């Protein structure tokens with residue numbers, strides 16, 4: 001899973017990236033504007049520790065999330081191609097976007113549009129993302145109308161109808177995310193990776209001295225977020241970057257002193273999971289305990305495919321137990337003896353926290 005961090009220039013994108021991935025990428029207003037940073041974070045999961053407690057596995061593999069930190073996008077950048085095409089192409093590949101909005105006041109950090117105005121700024125980015133999608137749609141519609149003049153191809157006709165709807169939606173100031181699309185419609189445009197179709201997290205970068213205003217800030221964005229179906233997180237990126245440099249114990253003490261409750265990276269990761277509607281399942285195979293992600297609603301066969309295509313091809317059944325039941329009874333053998341392992345077929349809908357043992361032959 002990959003999440004792209006976007007926002008205006010100098011709003012704290014790289015600071016947050018460093019906090020999330022424990023990196024030391026260059027921050028500050030003179031950082032190079034080219035290219036992007038990619039880093040990975042292991043998803044903390046208490047269930048893994050509990051399961052490891054009964055299995056003593058040789059290896060424990062958590063899931064991970066990749067974060068991509070791209071250069072800032074200023075008003076008009078997309079229209080005048082001020083942002084490298086490779087950056088946009090990279091963003092088209094991500095599963096979700098985290099949009100950072102500057103709330104912090106700091107005279108030492110300039111603002112591209114003169115002053116700090118979180119609402120205006122978040123709308124600026126909405127518009128830039130919409131422009132990026134419209135550019136692709138217009139090009140494609142041109143091509144399609146030429147192709148469809150000479151021959152009638154139903155799939156292309158359908159694609160044209162869906163793209164026209166996307167275009168109208170964007171021109172009306174709404175993201176493609178909010179456009180109801182059937183699964184067929186969805187398939188017709190999936191390949192374009194439209195930026196405004198991606199799940200979005202809104203991250204308000206509150207100044208370290210103003211953190212007690214976080215709730216009020218969040219409330220001021222409640223309506224904005226609700227109409228756009230997005231989640232809001234508040235944090236201070238530069239403070240989180242400092243905390244990420246401390247060891248776990250000092251970080252805990254520091255958070256307590258600052259009156260910060262849950263760690264911001266953990267909140268961003270949790271929100272990423274919710275936004276993407278992901279669940280976690282676990283496997284225990286030859287001394288290895290591993291966590292995997294799956295889209296909510298997916299089946300045991302999808303879970304098998306996530307592990308290995310051979311497993312999906314030769315799928316027989318999935319022996320299934322909820323992680324807490326397994327921890328309670330103390331092991332898979334005991335669970336099997338006690339009749340706690342359920343035998344599920346390929347259509348079984350996997351639940352968050354399931355431990356699966358996939359039986360298959362190849």
Ligand SMILES: Nc1nc2c(ncn2[C@@H]2O[C@H](COP(=O)(O)OP(=O)(O)OP(=O)(O)O)[C@@H](O)[C@H]2O)c(=O)[nH]1
Pocket residue numbers: 007008009010011012013014015016026027028029031070071072073104105106109205206207208235236237238239
């Ligand atoms: N006071 C304060 N300054 C911050 C905060 N977050 C970021 N900054 C400062 O803002 C400047 C820009 O931070 P970056 O993290 O490099 O911002 P960016 O969005 O990656 O910038 P570009 O990549 O150039 O678009 C740095 O000088 C940071 O120290 C914050 O929460 N409080």
Ligand SMILES: [Mg+2]
Pocket residue numbers: 013014015027031069070071072
């Ligand atoms: Mg940066």
